[in-house]
Amino acid sequence: MATNRIVIAGAGLAGAKTAEALRGQGFDGRITLVGNERHRPYNRPPLSKEYLAGKSDRDSVFVHQDGWYPDNDVDLRLGVEVTEIDRAARRVVLAGADDLSYDRLLLATGAAPRRLPVPGADATGVHYLRRLEDSETLQRVIAQARRLVVIGAGWIGLEVAATARTAGLEVTVVEAARLPLLRVLGPEVAAIFAQLHRDHGVDLRFQEQITEITQAGGRATGVRLGDGSHLAADAVLVAVGVEPNVRLAAEAGLDVHNGIVVDDALHTNDPHILAAGDVANAFHPLLGRHVRVEHWANALNQPAAAAAAMLTGTASYHELPYFYTDQYDLGMEYTGYVEPGDYDRVVFRGNTEAREFVAFWVRGSRVLAGMNVNVWDVVDPINAMIRSGGQVDLDQLADPDCPLDEVSVD
DSSP states (O other): OOOOEEEEEOOSHHHHHHHHHHHHTTOOSEEEEEESSSSOOBOSHHHHTTTTTTSSOGGGGBSSOTTHHHHTTEEEEESOOEEEEETTTTEEEETTSOOEEOSEEEEOOOEEEOOOOSTTTTSBTEEOOSSHHHHHHHHHHHHHOSEEEEEOOSHHHHHHHHHHHHTTOEEEEEESSSSTTHHHHHHHHHHHHHHHHHHTTOEEEESOOEEEEEEETTEEEEEEETTSOEEEOSEEEEOOOEEEOOHHHHHTTOOBSSSEEEOTTOBOSSTTEEEOGGGEEEEETTTTEEEOOOSHHHHHHHHHHHHHHHHHSOOOOOOOOEEEEEETTEEEEEEEOOOTTOOSEEEEEEETTTTEEEEEEEETTEEEEEEEESOOSOHHHHHHHHHHOOOBOHHHHHOTTSOGGGSOBO
16 A cells, blocks of 8 residues: 555654654655644753753754744644544544544654642642643742752652752652662662762652642642651652553554554554554564663654654664763763663772763673763763673773773673
C-alpha cells in the first residue's frame, strides 16, 4: 500500500522531529501533526533547567520556528484532542473537528505527571511540571515564595530544587527511598547527588511518606509526613514520576505494557501504526529487551527511525539511552542502561569529592553504562565501550591518566 497520508498524534518533540524526518527523507505526501496543547512543539528539558532559571528566553524552547510548519507543508493542528483510533477504517477521530484518514499513524502521545493520591493534592499552590505553562508558573513561585517543598527526588524534583535553592528559597525534598535517584543510579552515585544538595543547604527527608498536603482557605500550607510532623511551605511541587499516555492505544486494541509495545522499528502490533518518544516501550537490539526511555534524546533520535520505517518498511532504532542534568555547578551526561541490581560494581575515575569524575556501571568486566560529571567530550568513547560488549581492563578504566579510547577491551 502506498503511503500518502501520515497522521502524527502528539505535537511534542517526537512528533515534530518525525515530521521533519519525513520531509528530510523525501516524503512529499500529506503530514498532519495533531497536539492538544496550544503551543507549537517545544523541548521539555529547559522547563526544569535553563528556562526555569531565567537563563534562556521563551523562543529558545521551541523545536522549530513558527514558519517552519507551513514552509514544509506540515498541517499543524494545535489545541485538538485525538479521541479515538478506528483501525479498520484507518482514521482518527478528533474532538470538535473532522476525522482524519491515514495510511500510517504515529503515536507520540508522551506521558503525564503521576498524581499524588493524598488529601489536599488539589489545593492551590500544589504544582506539577510537564508543560510550558507549568514552568512559567514555577518561575513566578520561585520569584515570590520563601519556602518550597518538593515531593520526589528524581531528576525533575532535584533540578527544580537546585534552581529554587540558588534563587534563595528554603527547600525541602521529601523522598520515599533512602537516597535520591536510587533506582536509576544505585547507592554509590545516588549518595553523591544527596551530598550535592546538602552542601547547598537543601533539607533532604528520605524514607518518608506524605499523608496530607495541608491547606488553609484552599491554599497549600505544607505537607504532613507519616510520623505526624509538618513541613511548612508556601508552595509544593509534586515530582513523583510520569505515566505514559496509552489510553488511545489501549482502547484501539494495541499491545500496551509500560507504554505502547513496539519492535525495534517502532511498529506496534498494527502494521499501520507506530509509536515513538516517552510512550514507546521499544525493543532495543543491543540491550536485548524492551525499554521505555523518558528522556529528551529518545524523543529527538527515534523519529528518524520511525520515518524510515513508515516510508521503507525497514528500520532499526539502536541508539543507547542518553540523558543529562544541570544542578548548581554540576553538569552530567549519562549513557547506557542498567536495571536496578543488574550490575556488580561502580568503577570511578577522577575525584568524586570535587565532583569531577566518570562513573562506570560494570557487570563482570563489561561496561553497561557511564556517567561523566563535570568531565566533557567522553560520551563517544563511553558509547563505544558499551557497544563493544567486551571485557575491559578495570584498572585502566579507573586510571584518569589512561585515555578512555585507549582502555583495553577484549
